[in-house]
Amino acid sequence: MGGRPAPARLPGFVVIASFYTVWLFSIMFTFLAIPAWLLFGYRLPVQFLVAYYFVRMFWRPAHWPAFHQFASRLINRSPYFNSQRLIFQSEHAKPPPNSSTLFAVFPHGALCVGWTVNLNLSPIMQAMQVEYLGASMLFRLPLISEVLTWASSSSASARNMKRLMKTGKNLALLPGGFDEAAFYRRHRYDVFVRHRKGFIKYAMQHGYKISPVFTFGEEATYFALESGSDFRRALAKKKIPGIVFWSRLLWLPDPNIDLVTVVGDPIEIPHVAHPTADQVDKCHANFVAALQSIFDTYKADYAGSPHATIHIH
Template identity: 30%
Template sequence: MPSKDLPPETWKAWWVVGVIFPAHLVLGILSLPLLAYHLYHLSPWTWALVCVYLPFYLYPAEKRYPGWKGFDALWNFFDYESTCQSYFGEFGVHGGAKVDPDGQYFVAAHPHGTVIFQRTYWRSERLARFFRRPWRMLGASVLFRIPLVREMTLWFGAVDAGRSNCERLLRAGATVVVWPGGLDEANSVDEPRGVVRLRTRTGFIRLAVRSGVPVLPMFVFGELDAVEAVRLLPRPLASWLKRTLRASSNGFVGRYGTPVPRRVPFNLVIGDPIATAAAPSAAATDAEVARVHSLYRAELSRIYHEHRDAFGYGGRELVFANEDLAAG
């Protein structure tokens, strides 16, 4: 739905969703050169701030459980339940009839997008009713190296996406949320408008199989439209950063050519859980991973094609990376 057809968003929604959410990424990245500049010029206030902040920064909270998930007063104030509804016009959750609210899942959410505005769902009662167990998101290691971005990511409930960390979460009985597409699936400056390209992986599925945890696919309509990626560096340098640091160098723009997201409807669709079975050998594990991966891809395709017309994606084809167009 175009923004001109929506009623004006509330001032709180404008600040919370439109400004603060993308601003923590922009300000976090800008803080690095500013901090380096003031430290180089021996600013006493900067040195004092760094001395106070450094112990918190160096503590590896992203590799601990339960980590720093919390700050409930902040999320209660942000009230994504109403602010996202006001800002985006639609903020729906669909499906989930087969989800056991008390069960443990390895959630595979798509698409990754440039900013992952869909993280707000996980701080909303609209999704909380499906997941009564503790949950944690998985985030790229680089996010925990950038001031402000680090803190917001930890408070959201994210931890480092390393394998040992995932195993720790699964052993603790937590539901784990991953965006398997990662940087390969994030909004691309070269992606045709009529294509939704997903990148699926098997690493998280192997962990789910070894832990006996069902895989739960999700797709969020609207994520790819809130902002679009803008290349800030030459392609060779951007590719080097992506390969070496697993970091994106793209910027993003939305309304008025700024980082403020566009007012587009958001609709999250929960697929059916895919059960995993214990495997007695390495060969059997490989076979089980292949089976679950095939079902996971098929479920993603199903929920996309069943809902794309209703949620404005009717003319956009689903493509799995390195594969032909999905049937439908």
């Protein structure tokens, strides 16, 4: 494609360009509104935000299946990337709706491309009625919060996650979050999970199975600044994105890659209402081993080398 969308990919390009433009614009608009007013006297952004949050006191967006399915059809009929593939380790990795399965997805990458394209916009995943849990901050911002909610997503807050788990709904989560994004390096496989145990504990408490999910190609979607890593990771710990990234298409991911997401078989873990730290540690170790196994099993085919290494932080 030479950095430009071919005509056959145009519908998929529109989906990706629209989504990531709305995402980044929502963040910049919200956080620059007050400086624009104080420094330049430009009040319209602040006035819009006041009106928006007033309306949100009385109205909340809801899931919109027709919108979600329409976006899915566009990007699957006219792929944005060279290839977009969703692979299941076996039929056991395809749970029916409301079967208490948690898909733990890695890596986060710069902008969760595998999560967006191969999972959220997959008709197979939609048939499983998966709810996608994202950063709580995004569900407080105008525009992007509506788009995410329409596409079967909601906050990854502990309160919301526990509420959904009580219903047995299938869920997808990016456990690495901002911390994992801060580790992003082009052509490196980095995941942040060694100290992420909360999702294991919640799964044990609510009787959930956990499927490890890994996307090959996420590491090639963007270039990223590598200097200042300590500072950027410190920002991530405060829930502030600690990554500076770009591509040949500026803020859009590089389309000239093969994006392959592998969904592993679910790990059965004990249902324990009040798990001890040792019980959580044991289940967490089993999960990390399963994630490593998924990577090792498929890396020769999709990482381009049987010697590729995953860095687990």
